Amino acid sequence: MRLVRTATSAALALLVASGAAISQQGLSGPSSVEADLTPGDGLTDPQPRTSFPRNVMPGYFDWKDGLAENGFRFNMDYFALGQWSDSDLGEGEAAGGVLRFYGNWQATENGSLTFKVENRQAYGDVAPQFFGFDSGALSITGTAFNDSENMLTNLFWTQRDPNGQWTLQIGQLDLTDFVDVYGLVSPWTSFQNLAFNTNPTINVPNPGIGIAGGVKLGETFYVVGAVADANGDPTEPNFDVFETGETYKSIEIGYTSGSDRIYFDNVHLTFWQIDEAEDGSRAEDKGVAFSAAWFIDNTWMPFIRAGRSEGTVALYDKSLSTGLGWYRRNTDLAAIGFNWAEAKGFDETQFTTEAFYRFTISPDFQITPSIQYIRDPLLNPGQDELTVLSLRARIVF
Template sequence: MRRIALHALSLNRQIVLTGAIFALFVPSTLHAQSKIESLAGPGSITATLESDVQDQDSVLDVDLLQSWSAWKASIKDRTGLDFGLDYIALGYVASDSPGENTAATGVFRVFGEWVLTGRGTENTGSLLFSGGNRHRLDTVPVKDFAGELGYAGIIGPTYSDQRWRLTHLYWRQLFAEGRGAVYLGLLDTTDYTDAYALASPWQGFANLAFQTGSGTIGGLPDAALGVAAGYFLNDNFYVGGGIVDANADAADPFSISLFDEGETFKSFEFGWTTGSAARFFNNYHLTFWHIDERNAAGTSEGYGVAFSISHVVNEHWLPFLRGGWSEGGDALYEASISAGIGYSRDISSSLFGLGVNWSRPSEDTFGVKLDDQITVEVFQRWQLTEGIELTPSMQYILNPALNREDDSIALFGLRFRAAL
């Protein structure tokens, strides 16, 4: 129990979910953008800004933000600066637990994109930034809840008690008429590593088993000094990847050890899609990664591969099959497979998601061979009004590997998001 709690804390600065390859699955809709931007995932700054300004088919049919949105749009038109802020709260109640049976976290974020060169062209240069405050709303923050349950995993990796932090601060340069992009600065590796349509922790699945790498990629630092690049080789095939500081700390982002320690996280992805506008819908890719041994963190060298398959069916359904394998590197799982489906009625309505994961906990990470686990997550996201979302959910964990008391645990969750 203590081991998993300490492990979750050690990952606090490593795994955070969400800009980068340009077409996206906005988690309220099966919606594709029309241009290429060769790196960004669905939880990225660019994707979030674009989804938040779309007209929403809300349950209450109320728009309280019309004047605010018009004011922001006028600033963007005059200066090239687009920005937003939001507050997200996520809480869970467990049916059984050897420790605490409730957890809750609140997250305040400010994020933006400032186009400074090439406005009106495909080859823009932009400064992107995001930061905020992550704080517990209960005795236990959601990210540490696995330690209370005896679950070898992370319930919600971005919902910590880290307090003030910086996630992104980097320059993005598009080139080749927008077919390629280079990022340089403080990056979040989950923006461009093994991204898919339902990966946003703020609006999609919450459990790491259904996010980047299905739990088999170690490290995943954010606010990490480095460089990343992506390029569409033609209309269907793309490549992308990056190299960043493996010891980045989002709570102290300018204490950079990269040049002293030389310990890095690297990734490379090769994929196929039916077209750039369907990048996160109809997508098949392989992601290879490697992380150096980290002396200060006490973690081993690691490497592995992840895969992802997703394809839209009948315009509304998005089935997916994802998984990975790892060796060392502080990854949670040495093997993991996730399958599920997303459903959206139309381009501006609610989103339903269902996923099932099988995982084999890493003996290198946990220090002992553990039994396999099964995790199920289901959620229903509703747009109550423009800018306000409510997402009830449930997670079911069969055979939590570090829990000797309970054969299974059910978690009942509720997520609230208000965006401006």
């Protein structure tokens, strides 16, 4: 309990520092509720091909727009993901779906309530999140597409300084929305492999009670800190962190070209630590991660990301990723990424490549085919290479 108070006090102390204005999006990255409520990845002048499903349900969307004008915004969306591999192990295919209801209520001028509930289902025997393991690779090929069923992933209050100097989130948090983010981090709209999402050397806990805060230092530098329940369970939300005192902590120091482009133009260093579980189910772990991504002409996004941990609980203990994203004016997105990883207990290294094209039929309807190529899959030394084909679809109401 003392550790929780100490870490939380440190995060709060960070927030009273002076600095320039921080984005009205707060700390949120591309996988957050705030980003999902903003069509077109937050880019200006999107040019959709159609208005489906708005043209089918105009009255419903007009009603939604009216609520948004009065401070209450929400979406309901559904994702489906199918994956197929050429592995000589496992099922050879996996599929799953995710239904989400999320939104934001602007309760006061500088305060708002964010919520998100989800239902995640596997269509068959294997959920896409575990398909890599089933196919013989130490790899999460379908990030977030698991079979956890009903989940409360967000229920938190955001408070902003009236002058835009700091922001604070407290409540049920999904730290992947805040920790080590960059423009292509979202498994809902970008890469599907964890190697290119939140750094696979960081053992970010499942959503749970936590606090995250950020402040701008000068015109271009910022600091973000977070403390959260190390044993979070969004299927059974609780306040156990106040009994066990087992927490995850991180602090990030970053550089950006402007507060409105905090995850488009971004270079940062993240330090993190997670406590040992008293029941012995988890050892203490800690590490550091680096990320650099820059949005050139609002079209090209090269990135390089690296991380190292003690490797006791994170997927990898060393990881290096690089790649390139290409955005089009109608918010189509193509990207390719390359990853090298080393894991504790294995003598060999694993190489992963993923390429995808997100075809934006409308801001509310997207289809994303992708291919993942894994060289030297660590869980199946008898196979030199593994290919995973994926097809993801999203519709928003």
